Amino acid sequence: MKAAFLTGVRTIEIREIPAPRLVRDDDVLVRSKAVGVCGSDLHYYLSDSVGMDRVSYPFIPGHECAGVVEEVGGAVTRVKPGDAVVVEPAVSCGTCDQCRTGRPHTCRKLLFLGHYGELTGGMAEFALAPERNCVPLPAKMSVVQGALAEPLSIALYAAGLAGSVRGKTAAILGAGPIGLCAAMVLKAEGAGALFMTDKVEARVKAAGTAGAEWAGNPDREDIAAEILGRESIGLDLVFECCGDQPALDQAVAVLKPG
């Protein structure tokens, strides 16, 4: 099969390699159809380190992956060849203490799709994943929409941490894909007035389309003053979606006390 290897900083090579084969009876071979480019993929592409971690090249990136089932192991019942699926990229072992106490995301042997030194990513013709990581796509969803399930799940989880968001005022600081996903979730769940910020003008515009009552650029505007000018008692919720210290300071400034 053809596979896109990240071979170094700013270097991608298409190589011909053998397709993965079913090994375990719960394995599913997925023909990869759509793969998102995550912020982490950009780190791997632009720099050979992520925080304290050194990237080890070459590897096949792509963890936001959706496709069509090609072949299944003998014990697989949830999906069959031809089914469209989203692949959940975190593959847990199912047997360690964390997995056995309902915390598979902190599995001691967690392996991640498209992470160097771990599992082959989706930027290849085929990817292999256990049945429990293959989520069937509803017929009304395309595989491209399916590839967005992973970033959307981050927004859903964040909104869940906030409890009920219905009627609550909120700010989302950072209107990249994660911030925009958060906006869609808040609007779908009936949140109140929504304020969004970003330093990239196209994203400020996109925030308006995603349902923000007001969207601004911190390079141009005093974010706390603009938001508090519109909601003088402060906001119920803030989602910090950019990882920037000034945004954390703005979050504290615009929140209601307590």
Ligand SMILES: [Zn+2]
């Ligand atoms: Zn991602």
Ligand SMILES: [Zn+2]
């Ligand atoms: Zn485990």
